[in-house]
Amino acid sequence: MDNATVLVVDDTPENIDILVGILAQDYKVKVAIDGPRALTLAAKTVPDLILLDVMMPGMNGYEVCKRLKQDPLTSHIPVIFVTALTEVADETQGFELGAVDYITKPVSAPVVKARVKTHLALYDQKRLLEQEVKARTKELEDTRFEIIRRLGRAAEYKDNETGLHVIRMSHYARLLAVQSGLPDKYCELIYNAAPMHDIGKIGTPDAILKKPDKLDEQEWLEMQRHAEIGAEIIGEHSDPLLEMARRIALSHHEKWDGSGYPFGLSGTDIPIEARIIAIADVFDALTSIRPYKKAWSVADAVALIESESGKHFDPELVNHFKQVIDEAVKIRDSHNETA
Known part of the structure; x- marks a missing residue:
């Protein structure tokens, strides 16, 4: 391993001089x-390997090794103990603490060179692997996310010419999640799960989905079934992404005041990801051109969302969304229907 950095730790200057003399050329x-x-030097420079004396005053080598392995920044560094202790129990303790090898004093130059070279090679192979x-x-995750996005777009193509709705509202959802102070991992999950929100439309008859006139009562009930159909399509799975996608598909038409569907949930009984999607979904629907309507202005769309605060939408999330409206407009403009 060319230009590798080795940290030598010993309280005796003569021992340090010997090890430096053996290793400095390579x-x-x-x-x-x-x-x-x-510990300070290891955290600052992160060497490729550490040669560590055991018997040192104050903090001995075992304690140093223990602390190195507890710190995520240094836990991966191979540690070789260099010590006069030769009992099996001493070696066992070192290995239990995470050391990769033991070199006994007085050291032999060929042994030191061979052990250091071997463990640096193993360490290099491990890092490459x-x-x-x-x-x-990452490639598999990207593929999975792309499949999910394309499935979401497949559902949108039933009543949307380009399917860009799912792209825009996914960005809006992440934007709102970030503004709401949710963890980074959660914000990425909602971004990748959002495209599946209307997957249940696949199970809605075209005669209903594309009907130009107002739906009658029976047709409206059939339309509402897409939430449960979507949850059934996604299914129950331990994967966090699919779990969230299922909750979103099932609950994104619930309303803060309990007047939504399919279960009439209200307030915080509605999963927060579904409350976020509700705002993102409506904002995009209002500000997008459709065959049956013109695009609303951003101001009119925000005004409607504000008017539905506490009724359709979570009031706190509405306030958060108003704070990021300028960024939402940039997203809309960069993913518009004619781009």
Whole structure:
């Protein structure tokens, strides 16, 4: 491993000089003469390997190793103990704390070079493997998210010419989630789950979905079934993304005052992701051109959402949405129907 950095920790200057002399020709070598300095240096420079003495005053090597492994920043660094302790119990304790090897004093230059080279190579292979796994995992996640987005757009194509509705409202949903102070992971989940909100429309007859006139009572009841159909299509799954997508599909037509469907939930009994989607969905529907209507102005759309605060929409979320309306307009303009 070219240009690797090795941190040597020992309270005896002569021992440090010996190890530096053995390693300096092949590696960048840093030194620390006690435990606290070793921890500080390791966190600051993050070496590729640490040679650690055990018997040091104050904080011994075992404690240093323990703290290194408890810190996420340094837990991955290979630690080799270099010590005069030769009992099996001493070696066992070191390995239990996470060390990868043991070198006994007085050290042999060929042994030190061989052990350091071996563990740096293993460490390098491990990092490459982890990078490959991360890249593959991201590729699979991206594929899954794209499938979800395309399924959402498939449903929208039944009553929307381009399907861009799901793209815009997904961005609005994440924007509102961020403004509401929700965790980053949650905000990404809602962004990726939002496209599935109307997947149940796949099960709605075209005669109802595309009827130009007002729906009669029976037709309206059939239309409302898309929420439950959507939940059935997504199904029950332990995956957090699919769990959220199911809750959104089932509950995004519930209203704050309890007058929504399918269950008449009210207030905070409605999942917050469904309350967020409700605002994002309506805002996009109002400000978009449809064959049966012109696009509303942003001001008129916001005015309607404000008027429905406490009735259709969560009042707190309405206030948050008003704070990010300028960003929402930028999203609308960058994903418009004619782009």
